[in-house]
Amino acid sequence: xxxxxxxxxxxxxxxxxxxxxxxxxxxxxxxxxxxxxxxxxxxxxxxxxxxxxxxxxxxxxxxxxxxxxxxxxxxxxxxxxxxxxxxxxxxxxxxxxxxxxxxxxxxxxxxxxxxxxxxxxxxxxxxxxxxxxx
Amino acid sequence: xxxxxxxxxxxxxxxxxxxxxxxxxxxxxxxxxxxxxxxxxxxxxxxxxxxxxxxxxxxxxxxxxxxxxxxxxxxxxxxxxxxxxxxxxxxxxxxxxxxxxxxxxxxxxxxxxxxxxxxxxxxxxxxxxxxx
Amino acid sequence: xxxxxxxxxxxxxxxxxxxxxxxxxxxxxxxxxxxxxxxxxxxxxxxxxxxxxxxxxxxxxxxxxxxxxxxxxxxxxxxxxxxxxxxxxxxxxxxxxxxxxx
Numbered sequence: 001x002x003x004x005x006x007x008x009x010x011x012x013x014x015x016x017x018x019x020x021x022x023x024x025x026x027x028x029x030x031x032x033x034x035x036x037x038x039x040x041x042x043x044x045x046x047x048x049x050x051x052x053x054x055x056x057x058x059x060x061x062x063x064x065x066x067x068x069x070x071x072x073x074x075x076x077x078x079x080x081x082x083x084x085x086x087x088x089x090x091x092x093x094x095x096x097x098x099x100x101x102x103x104x105x106x107x108x109x110x111x112x113x114x115x116x117x118x119x120x121x122x123x124x125x126x127x128x129x130x131x132x133x134x
Numbered sequence: 135x136x137x138x139x140x141x142x143x144x145x146x147x148x149x150x151x152x153x154x155x156x157x158x159x160x161x162x163x164x165x166x167x168x169x170x171x172x173x174x175x176x177x178x179x180x181x182x183x184x185x186x187x188x189x190x191x192x193x194x195x196x197x198x199x200x201x202x203x204x205x206x207x208x209x210x211x212x213x214x215x216x217x218x219x220x221x222x223x224x225x226x227x228x229x230x231x232x233x234x235x236x237x238x239x240x241x242x243x244x245x246x247x248x249x250x251x252x253x254x255x256x257x258x259x260x261x262x263x264x265x266x
Numbered sequence: 267x268x269x270x271x272x273x274x275x276x277x278x279x280x281x282x283x284x285x286x287x288x289x290x291x292x293x294x295x296x297x298x299x300x301x302x303x304x305x306x307x308x309x310x311x312x313x314x315x316x317x318x319x320x321x322x323x324x325x326x327x328x329x330x331x332x333x334x335x336x337x338x339x340x341x342x343x344x345x346x347x348x349x350x351x352x353x354x355x356x357x358x359x360x361x362x363x364x365x366x367x368x
Contacts, residue, residue, distance in 0.1 A: 001157050004164040011168025018171075049172040051165075060165035062172055111170055114229055118167045121240045125160060128244040129153075132251050144314075145321035152325050186327035193322055245332070249321055252339060256346060265351045 001129070003060070004122040010053045010061035011115035017064045018047045018108045022101050029096040032084045039084055042094040044070035070095055140257070147206040148189055149250045155185050155209075156243035163236045170229055177227055179235075185209070306352075310345045317342035 025044050034040035045067050053061035072095045080089030159180040169175040188209055227235070259265070320338040323329040 001160070004161050007161065007164045007168055014168070049169075051169050051172055051175055060161065062168045107171065110229070111168075114167055114170070114233060117233065118164050118236060121236055122160065122164065125157070125240055125243050128247045132247060132254070144318040145325065148322055148325040183327070186325070190326040190328070193326065246325070249339065252343065256343065259347070259350065263350070264354055265347050 001122065001126055005119060006053065006059070007061045008115050008119040008122065010063055011118075012112060013054070014047075014049055014062045014064050015108050015112040015115065017067075018049075019105065019112070021045050021047050021067060022105045022108065025094075025096045026098055026101050026105075029094055029098055029101075031094060032082075032091060041074050041092045042096070043074075044072075044094060044096045046070055142206075144253065146250065146253050148193060149246045149253070151185075151189060151206050151209050152246040153243060153250065155180065155182075156239050156246065159239050160236070160243070163232060163239065166227070167229075167232055167236070170232070177232075303352075306349060310342070310349050313338075313342040313345045 028042040031042040032039070034042075047067050048065045049062055050057070050065040051060070051062055053059045054063040057063070074092035074095050076090040076092055078089055079085055079091045082091045085091050159182070162178045162180060166177045166179070169177075189206075192206055192209070317335075317338040320329070320335040324332070324335045329335070
């Protein structure tokens, strides 16, 4: 019974990491420089989920195996006046589609809520068992 | 001996098995819920119908041959095999189906516990010989 | 072994009785209290059997009628508690009678 709480905790952690990644994508949807100031267009990141808990993949649960970069091509916009424009006048913008990111965020949020509900149900079942001796 | 009979008569062993089964099934449903967006994950479940069938069989055996001869506690080996791909078309259950299964399972669990508690309470009452 | 019910039958003969038997029906003078008590015990046993079968049916999935099962369980519980209370009163009465010095 208490294992279900561990399973729920792993789910919450995984969905939270996913939300963080999605938020990062949305905020950097137009970023054309890297952290040091050099020219590097931001590449969309996504989480790779795998079953099993983070510290013990044989136990049931879910965890983030890695955070991968999306290799689809950058979006090119014609803007010769931009400081980051290339020789032909095109600026490479990140391969982030905010509409898709928003839908992903909604799905992650729904999964998070479902996990919280599941943990509530687990607690009610454990409390019911306690009443056997009370 | 007779204490065994007293503690195992009536619906008590059936309720005990129901509690154990619903607890085991809850864990599987929990794993299914958190893995709802994991690609390639096969959902697992315990077969409620098979469990109830075995329970009915054991109860009949006990009714015909007496409570000492029938053991309910080995049911878990027969039913607790988590089955992936429980559904014919291979489609996994949606989040709504999972939540509804989970709610039903939790209700059965709590009902069984409540009834079990009432059984033990009646026994205690008889031993105390006073109503309060 | 003194039978408390036969003692009560003796005392009952000298006291005008009001019918306050557990079955609640207006008994005529022909039925003894002992008979009524035995019938009540059978009744409680029957109610407990019914409750037990109802719960078994619920566990086996043969019925969906949760409220029916709960009602049966509650009825058997109340009947048992009533019988227990009557027994307690009987034992108290017996103790009292035993204490009467002859």
